[in-house]
Amino acid sequence: MTVDRLFEGFCTTDRAGLGIGLAHSRSFVEEHGGRIPAEPNTDAGMTFYFTLSLKRGAGGP
Numbered sequence: 001m002t003v004d005r006l007f008e009g010f011c012t013t014d015r016a017g018l019g020i021g022l023a024h025s026r027s028f029v030e031e032h033g034g035r036i037p038a039e040p041n042t043d044a045g046m047t048f049y050f051t052l053s054l055k056r057g058a059g060g061p
Contacts, residue, residue, distance in 0.1 A: 006038055
C-alpha cells in the first residue's frame with residue numbers, strides 16, 4: 001500500500017481489518033477544522049498526528 005492510499009476507505013493490508021479506521025479518523029478530524037497528516041518512519045511504520053482548530057464558545061475562556 002502506498003502512503004497516498006492510507007486514508008482511503010476499505011483499503012487495508014490487515015487480513016482481519018476492514019480498512020475504515022484511518023478514513024473515519026480523517027473525516028472526523030476534518031469535520032472539526034483539523035487535519036491528520038502521516039509521515040513514514042525511517043525504520044518501519046508511520047507516525048500520525050492531528051491538529052484541531054480552537055473555537056471559543058460562549059462559556060469558554
